Amino acid sequence: AQSVAQPEDQVNVAEGNPLTVKCTYSVSGNPYLFWYVQYPNRGLQFLLKYITGDNLVKGSYGFEAEFNKSQTSFHLKKPSALVSDSALYFCAVSHTWAGGGADGLTFGKGTHLIIQP
Amino acid sequence: GAVVSQHPSRVICKSGTSVKIECRSLDFQATTMFWYRQFPKKSLMLMATSNEGSKATYEQGVEKDKFLINHASLTLSTLTVTSAHPEDSSFYICSAKDFANTGELFFGEGSRLTVL
Numbered sequence: 001a002q003s004v005a006q007p008e009d010q011v012n013v014a015e016g017n018p019l020t021v022k023c024t025y026s027v028s029g030n031p032y033l034f035w036y037v038q039y040p041n042r043g044l045q046f047l048l049k050y051i052t053g054d055n056l057v058k059g060s061y062g063f064e065a066e067f068n069k070s071q072t073s074f075h076l077k078k079p080s081a082l083v084s085d086s087a088l089y090f091c092a093v094s095h096t097w098a099g100g101g102a103d104g105l106t107f108g109k110g111t112h113l114i115i116q117p
Numbered sequence: 118g119a120v121v122s123q124h125p126s127r128v129i130c131k132s133g134t135s136v137k138i139e140c141r142s143l144d145f146q147a148t149t150m151f152w153y154r155q156f157p158k159k160s161l162m163l164m165a166t167s168n169e170g171s172k173a174t175y176e177q178g179v180e181k182d183k184f185l186i187n188h189a190s191l192t193l194s195t196l197t198v199t200s201a202h203p204e205d206s207s208f209y210i211c212s213a214k215d216f217a218n219t220g221e222l223f224f225g226e227g228s229r230l231t232v233l
Contacts, residue, residue: 043225043226044212046221104163
């Protein structure tokens, strides 16, 4: 079975400061890791993914994430936070990669990111 | 990126009625779609995998007779909540897999169901 843990329900960061949203995972075999963002009453927007290769993955809106196999982590980071980054962030994992993509994802519980002006 | 459309975005129904939610891939063909349920302040829970032309695969604990899934074409999957009850009220989100191109998963905007 695969699982994702996002240990923080909420992260508060001042605008302009760096931000980190934590994610750890458990999966048998190779992990395929994703970050999504969700605004109120909206669907999920893809931010970035790790499939293989470079451990530092760069994604949309200036976000990046670092895959750490020994710590089974995939923390989301951004060097300088914007108020518009305030949203709900989900980390997700899949253990299958078929047809060039992941199958049904297992999501973490989500972390509310609040950027204070 | 590719677009996945869900309809309706919001629906209110009376207890005991059935509600159908549509998930369409607008600019690509999706042989596989996924249905999720999201509870307030909770994560998304995978309900089922919808495969075009075959029966859906349900996750453990999801009632297949309660949540009917039909994937009759390469661009449309439907989720029907049968004999809805207030505890079925939730935010339902679909995703579609763009097999032919990147294999990426694209998510719909979600459908909020409220059962009175």
